[in-house]
Amino acid sequence: MIAFDAYNAPRIIYGEGVSKKVSDLLTSLGVKTVMAVYDEGIKKVGIADAVLTPIREAGFVVEEFGGVTADPPVEMIEEAANLADEKNVDIYVAIGGGGVIDTTKCMAVMHTNPGRLLDYVLGVGKPIPNACPRVIAIPTTSGTGSEVTALSIITDTSTHRKVCVKDVVKMCPYAAYLDPALTVGLPKGLTASTGMDALSHAVEAYLVGRHNEFADMFCENTIRRVVKWLPVAVEDGKNLEARGQMMQAATYGGASFASSTLQAGHAIAHALGGALHVPHGIACAWGLNFAIKHSGKTAEIERMHSLAEYMGVAGEAEMGREELVAACCKVVSDMNRSLKIPTPKTFGIGTKEEMEAAYTACWTNEQGMLGVGGVTDQDELHAYFEEMWAW
Secondary structure (H helix, E strand, C coil): CCCCCCCCCCEEEECCCHHHCHHHHHHHHCCCEEEEEEEHHHHHCCHHHHHHHHHHHCCCEEEEEEEECCCCEHHHHHHHHHHHHHHCCCEEEEEECHHHHHHHHHHHHHHHCCCCHHHHECCCCCCCCCCCCCEEEEECCCCCCHHHCCEEEEEECCCCEEEEEECCCCCCCCEEEECHHHHCCCCHHHHHHHHHHHHHHHHHHHHCCCCCHHHHHHHHHHHHHHHHHHHHHHHCCCCHHHHHHHHHHHHHHHHHHHCCCCCHHHHHHHHHHHHHCCCHHHHHHHHHHHHHHHHHCCCCHHHHHHHHHHCCCCCHHHCCHHHHHHHHHHHHHHHHHHCCCCCHHHHCCCCHHHHHHHHHHHHHHCHHHHHHCCCCCHHHHHHHHHHHHHC
């Protein structure tokens, strides 16, 4: 069995309505002042108030930061952290998608650690020295898995790059409340793209060279759930069973790469997000087949058979390597098409100049993830960008 990093899974509370019972946990922890973090959309649709009202009624002081923006920039996070510091908060509650939860984890880092957030960027910065306040994560989308991971993806606006802040001990949320009712109002497009993000986590973690048996359990669970339930959740957004299945899939997908790692598909996704502002779920849906094609060339044949089975490929037992890779890629392509994931052209970035900018950003800025995926051939990567832009 291949060794894997320590993974401190948070407490997970699942079920319709559990997001209104956070005060029970807060009471057991003996805290007084809560910093609630969300974005404008979560406030507008009433989700923030639905979660926070019972907390206030239980006697807790609730401070709020509702200014989280997409692709969280460092400056916004540091501004929010300063606000929390002024209020002397005891614990953080993140209500929202991956950007909100990532922001909140970084606010907690800044609460007890000196300097700037960029001082702690994985691979180039220094280790986070001090323990951080606890974070309770309440996801409102089913994709990123940030509620169970020990890292945050943030935007360095000075370089237009997405960077990672990570600490497997200090940054994993203390608890995650999975309430499928919070995702019922999610639009079809966002349901689809966040679901493909969850699928990409599990597939990349399953095929990466650093895979391990612990992560494999979460990978299989996630892949099977997404392939079966994402089309249902997109078609019938009020189907609570489908919403709940996808919320669990997202959480298990987060656990899969938290205990394994991501690779080339996410290298493409991060470059697309940083260079061309493609939403993360859409970018992951585009980049996933590169990871399958590249890793499929060297992955154990038994692993490719298993992946094809998890993805619902008929007749996989009789297929050879090339057929398995093609069949798995077809599942992804068919899902993208049926779920109406936009292509670069329909998204509005169909020019050759934009393609070259995204490719250059990937090869230049994402060598870490490309390396983990074993990608060393520029021509192979460039050919895939050309393929994407031809969709």
